[in-house]
Amino acid sequence: MVPVNIGKLIKKREFAPVLHRLIGALGSPVIIEDRDGKLLLATDGAQRQASYPVSVFDEVIGWVHGADKASAIAALLSHEAASEFEKRTLASETLNKYKEITLLYDMAEQVSSSLDTKEVARLVIEQAKRVIRLSSVAVLLLDRESGTLQEVAADGKQLSTSQQIMPGVGIAGSVWQSGRAEIVNDVKSDPRVAPGSLQVSSLMCVPLKAKDAVVGVIKLGNGEPVSYAADDLKLLTTLASLAAVAMENASLYEQLQDAFYTTVYTLAETIERRDPYTGNHTKRVMEYSLAIGRTLGLDEEDMARLKLGAVLHDVGKIGVRDSVLLKEGKLDDDEFEQIKRHVIYGEEMLCRISRLKPAIPGVKQHHEKYNGTGYPDRIKGEEIDITARIIAVADSYDAMTTDRPYRRGLTMDEAFDELRRFSGSQFDPQVVEAFFASDVMEAFFSANSRKTILSFD
Amino acid sequence: MPKVLIVDDEPFIRLLLQQTLEDLEDEGVELITADNGETALEIIRAETPEMVFLDVMMPKMNGFDVCHQVKNELGLSDVFIVLLTAKGQEFDKQKGVEVGADIYMTKPFNPDEVLAKTREVLGMAS
Numbered sequence: 001m002v003p004v005n006i007g008k009l010i011k012k013r014e015f016a017p018v019l020h021r022l023i024g025a026l027g028s029p030v031i032i033e034d035r036d037g038k039l040l041l042a043t044d045g046a047q048r049q050a051s052y053p054v055s056v057f058d059e060v061i062g063w064v065h066g067a068d069k070a071s072a073i074a075a076l077l078s079h080e081a082a083s084e085f086e087k088r089t090l091a092s093e094t095l096n097k098y099k100e101i102t103l104l105y106d107m108a109e110q111v112s113s114s115l116d117t118k119e120v121a122r123l124v125i126e127q128a129k130r131v132i133r134l135s136s137v138a139v140l141l142l143d144r145e146s147g148t149l150q151e152v153a154a155d156g157k158q159l160s161t162s163q164q165i166m167p168g169v170g171i172a173g174s175v176w177q178s179g180r181a182e183i184v185n186d187v188k189s190d191p192r193v194a195p196g197s198l199q200v201s202s203l204m205c206v207p208l209k210a211k212d213a214v215v216g217v218i219k220l221g222n223g224e225p226v227s228y229a230a231d232d233l234k235l236l237t238t239l240a241s242l243a244a245v246a247m248e249n250a251s252l253y254e255q256l257q258d259a260f261y262t263t264v265y266t267l268a269e270t271i272e273r274r275d276p277y278t279g280n281h282t283k284r285v286m287e288y289s290l291a292i293g294r295t296l297g298l299d300e301e302d303m304a305r306l307k308l309g310a311v312l313h314d315v316g317k318i319g320v321r322d323s324v325l326l327k328e329g330k331l332d333d334d335e336f337e338q339i340k341r342h343v344i345y346g347e348e349m350l351c352r353i354s355r356l357k358p359a360i361p362g363v364k365q366h367h368e369k370y371n372g373t374g375y376p377d378r379i380k381g382e383e384i385d386i387t388a389r390i391i392a393v394a395d396s397y398d399a400m401t402t403d404r405p406y407r408r409g410l411t412m413d414e415a416f417d418e419l420r421r422f423s424g425s426q427f428d429p430q431v432v433e434a435f436f437a438s439d440v441m442e443a444f445f446s447a448n449s450r451k452t453i454l455s456f457d
Numbered sequence: 458m459p460k461v462l463i464v465d466d467e468p469f470i471r472l473l474l475q476q477t478l479e480d481l482e483d484e485g486v487e488l489i490t491a492d493n494g495e496t497a498l499e500i501i502r503a504e505t506p507e508m509v510f511l512d513v514m515m516p517k518m519n520g521f522d523v524c525h526q527v528k529n530e531l532g533l534s535d536v537f538i539v540l541l542t543a544k545g546q547e548f549d550k551q552k553g554v555e556v557g558a559d560i561y562m563t564k565p566f567n568p569d570e571v572l573a574k575t576r577e578v579l580g581m582a583s
Contacts, residue, residue, distance in 0.1 A: 095568060
């Protein structure tokens with residue numbers, strides 16, 4: 001590979017006219033060739049009296065033949081070539097840095113918008129492949145239960161035979177413990193590597209750190225030996241920092257969701273326990289509602305609201321006194337009015353917790369009727385939030401099929417008949433149909449209902 | 458011989474774009490540069506390059522005006538114009554569309570994408 005192509009050089013837009021003027025001014029014809037002898041330029045009457053090399057850092061790239069004045073042309077070309085070489089080297093390095101910058105921009109943007117650990121891991125891998133020479137790459141994260149690093153995402157030929165790393169074992173294990181990134185360009189000679197366990201000749205391994213604690217590693221390697229350098233490591237380390245932050249966020253978010261949901265569920269169950277006859281009602285209503293939601297194809301957001309609303313639909317009953325709530329006989333009008341207030345109490349409780357506000361329509365409106373004769377606001381049809389229309393069916397179905405002190409529960413068929421009877425008046429017909437078509441059987445069993453046999457006579 | 462014109466008043470950007478498209482030079486593409494709008498127009502008139510990377514913020518004549526002239530007044534609507542700029546607001550993208558630019562790229566540009574797009578426009582597969 002020539003450092004500079006002399007053919008391109010003498011044809012350069014800005015330089016060519018200067019060269020020709022100079023040749024003219026010298027008044028001495030010349031022949032210019034590249035180092036393979038290919039003719040590039042010849043002025044009239046040129047003779048090969050002498051030959052002068054054109055060189056860049058002691059490497060000959062071409063020749064100028066002519067009288068002794070031709071040496072001036074050779075000198076000019078050498079100088080111009082050296083200049084061009086320096087410029088190209090600089091440009092090439094600048095472009096590489098620029099590519100890294102673009103990469104980091106992209107990476108930072110995408111990674112910070114992701115709250116999914118696996119997705120972040122895949123993004124890291126994608127970006128690493130773009131700028132680092134590798135045949136395999138893997139992201140491993142700490143699994144707290146087993147105390148080992150587990151592979152979360154990987155690409156290319158398998159880096160190693162095991163997808164799990166024990167503390168201190170192998171290069172990855174030692175990077176985990178030391179928290180320091182490493183380049184190992186000759187893997188086969190590294191004493192930490194068990195013979196035959198790694199399929200690469202050179203590798204780099206960097207820790208994923210969140211607040212100084214190592215939560216994982218990124219390791220990558222190449223089958224053919226390469227020389228990973230300090231700036232490759234720096235790039236990988238930067239990718240790792242971005243990833244670690246994003247993954248930590250994702251993990252915290254998951255934990256937050258988990259804590260939040262467990263709290264909500266516990267709250268609902270606790271309130272439910274006041275009435276011994278409604279055991280598991282909450283869970284079943286949730287399962288039925290979600291089954292209907294899935295059949296109707298509700299989007300993620302609505303499904304989340306539905307779940308919350310179904311779990312919390314009777315939370316307002318905490319405001320209803322025991323004498324009314326646990327009464328064994330039928331309720332008189334006054335007592336019924338008191339029970340009805342549970343939807344209002346539910347709204348009042350939830351409106352103080354911003355994360356639970358989306359569930360309020362489901363809680364407040366689940367006793368509204370499709371024809372507008374329900375409570376508390378007598379709204380009808382599509383005015384009733386979809387989550388409430390679904391919970392209404394689920395709730396009624398469960399109430400019908402559960403035994404009460406004063407009456408037996410209906411069978412599945414009988415309950416379905418009732419739903420059909422009131423479809424259009426009390427219930428949204430589409431929701432009723434969706435319920436019949438849903439995976440309610442699975443929902444039924446997964447909610448551990450006391451009824452295990454459904455009659456089909 | 459296909460020609461690509463790179464117009465930007467910042468030498469650093471001209472250098473980067475030239476370097477990005479370096480491989481194409483070996484494949485017979487000529488890369489020409491200019492550092493202002495007036496010179497750019499002269500070159501476009503004289504050489505009709507297939508593709509032009511045009512910076513917007515330049516002295517003497519800005520990229521929008523150059524683009525408008527090329528596309529509308531010179532009857533050279535076939536020249537593929539990429540407006541390259543550090544500005545990224547919606548307002549500016551709209552102006553780009555109005556003057557007839559073929560694509561609008563913000564800086565920092567992605568070198569791989571620039572090379573791929575150029576190959577596409579010039580009909581030169583890698």
